[in-house]
Amino acid sequence: MDTYLVGGAVRDRLLGLPAGDRDYVVVGATVEQMRAAGYRQVGRDFPVFLHPGTGEEYALARTERKSARGHTGFVVHADPSVTLEDDLRRRDFTINAIAQREDGSLVDPFDGARDIEARVLRHVGEAFVEDPLRVLRAARFMARLAPLGFSVAPETLALMRDMAKGGELAELAPERVWQELSKALRSKAPSAFLRTLRDANALVAVLPEVDALYGVPQRAEFHPEIDTGTHVELVCDMAATLAPGNDLVGFAALIHDLGKALTPEGELPRHVMHEQRGIAPVVALCERLRVPNEHRELAVIACREHLNVHRIDELKPATVHELFARCDGFRKPARIAQLATACEADARGRAGLDDSPYPQAGILRRLHAATLAVRSADVAAGLQGSAVGEALRKARIAAIANAR
Numbered sequence: 001m002d003t004y005l006v007g008g009a010v011r012d013r014l015l016g017l018p019a020g021d022r023d024y025v026v027v028g029a030t031v032e033q034m035r036a037a038g039y040r041q042v043g044r045d046f047p048v049f050l051h052p053g054t055g056e057e058y059a060l061a062r063t064e065r066k067s068a069r070g071h072t073g074f075v076v077h078a079d080p081s082v083t084l085e086d087d088l089r090r091r092d093f094t095i096n097a098i099a100q101r102e103d104g105s106l107v108d109p110f111d112g113a114r115d116i117e118a119r120v121l122r123h124v125g126e127a128f129v130e131d132p133l134r135v136l137r138a139a140r141f142m143a144r145l146a147p148l149g150f151s152v153a154p155e156t157l158a159l160m161r162d163m164a165k166g167g168e169l170a171e172l173a174p175e176r177v178w179q180e181l182s183k184a185l186r187s188k189a190p191s192a193f194l195r196t197l198r199d200a201n202a203l204v205a206v207l208p209e210v211d212a213l214y215g216v217p218q219r220a221e222f223h224p225e226i227d228t229g230t231h232v233e234l235v236c237d238m239a240a241t242l243a244p245g246n247d248l249v250g251f252a253a254l255i256h257d258l259g260k261a262l263t264p265e266g267e268l269p270r271h272v273m274h275e276q277r278g279i280a281p282v283v284a285l286c287e288r289l290r291v292p293n294e295h296r297e298l299a300v301i302a303c304r305e306h307l308n309v310h311r312i313d314e315l316k317p318a319t320v321h322e323l324f325a326r327c328d329g330f331r332k333p334a335r336i337a338q339l340a341t342a343c344e345a346d347a348r349g350r351a352g353l354d355d356s357p358y359p360q361a362g363i364l365r366r367l368h369a370a371t372l373a374v375r376s377a378d379v380a381a382g383l384q385g386s387a388v389g390e391a392l393r394k395a396r397i398a399a400i401a402n403a404r
Contacts, residue, residue: 001029003058004084004107011095014116015148019099022334025087025099028080034058038040046076064127067230092134093141093156094122113365115153122143122153132168135160139196143184146192152199160200160372169205174290177206181289185250190240192274198229208255209281212261217269225351226269230259235349251295252302252342253349254291256280259303279302282283301327302342309343312317312360312367317400320367321393329368336368370403 009022011402026034031047039049041060053195057064063086084099084107094112097335098349105111113121121141128134138152145287152160163169184193194210195205203211214229234255235290239246239253241247259278263271282303286296315323329336340361347358379390379395 001033002027002084004101006088006099006366007091007096010098010100010106011098011112011116014098014113015282022056024056025060025061025084027061027082027084027087029060029290030080031060033076034060047078062090063087064090064130090124090127091124092128092131092137094124097124114246119145119149119151120153121150121156123156123159128156129159129163132163132166132172132178134174135163135169135197135200135202136172136177139202140180140184140187142196143187143190143193145188148378152196157200158342159203164200164202164205167205169202174288178289178291179209182247182251185236185240185247185254188237188240188244188252190236193235194229194236207285209258209261209285213257213319214258216263218260218271219269228257231350232257234351234354235345237350238354239342239345243347246341248295249338249341249345251291252298252338255285255299256302256306256342256346258282258285265340275304275307297328298342300336301339305339306343306346309360309364310347311341312363317397317404319341320400321371321397324368324371324396330371333372337365340364367400367403370399374399394400 003024003026005022006025007023008020012019032042034047034049034199035041038052039048040052041047043049043059046062049058049107050056052089053137060078061082062076063082064076066176067129068172088097088099088109089106094110095110096112098112101107105369110124121138123134138156142150142152181193184190194203194207197206198211200212210229210232213232214227216228217226218225218228223231227235235256236250239250245250255278256293257278258272258281259274259276260271261283262277263274279300282299283296285291286299291299304329305323312320324336327335327339343364344358344361344391347360348354350357374392374395376388380391383391
């Protein structure tokens, strides 16, 4: 029985990145041997165990055979005869198909270390096409690795295009699509996720509402990048800069302009009412991918309110109060700060404007803080029923006026 460190821990060490979870593969062992050694089995579809001391994952070496369409259509085989190379061969990319012995030396049958040095994301073998989720995984890895200089190997991109053309991406479980998308939004360059999928002709299958934004023009005086799809890429990357690792703000940034794809051609490049037009596609996308409620709610708010935040200085105190109320900002105060960050990402996510000041974010937070400082006990003494709420509303509006 031989044990090897595999996957991301080995890859990230070679990249000089902080170590994440450590996963191991065990060659030459049976389920019974692992249990007898004190390991606790947790794998439902294949033998995965938790170490009795460290809690780290140990999986028996296995192979996979395609048995049906989709991401889950595989038959798994694991027994002592499966070799380390057999196990590494089933993996997606060469940079993830490297094992490390206990003495620190590498087992690298598919030249993953060479591809790390060359900054290339390359598939391991032709079995890559059997799992449509790998198209999204490639895009998600690029969201993390593009800032390090990585690109997708031409032959891998060609396979991804074939997979997109085959239609299996439409069969991916919504939860798995959301999982890959949210990981990409937590990365440093979410734009690379979008570009990779678009280069593979796969974005239209995964996020058709976002894909529809490419080629839609905007007014150059406000959007030097002109193309709305390019703008969304810039906004997503700016959100990743302003709120690192925050997929809540990142998702709001991603979908804030979906309404621009619905602007009548005769109105272009102006996009009057795009905030209202965008709500329906935002809701449709969230329902299709089963997006968590918190993400969905902020996404709708960012779509509907981002222009109001941009012109916060022009709004009357009562109108600002109404904005806070629509956003449920008194019951969920963190939401206003999140909205402010998403709107700043929108304003600075434009060609050549990434360093531009955005005082509106600070103003929005300051006015909101002023309303939160108003306590009902201080303004509603002796009042009952609806009179309490009205007194609180008036006091909050006054606090907004005073905080200007």
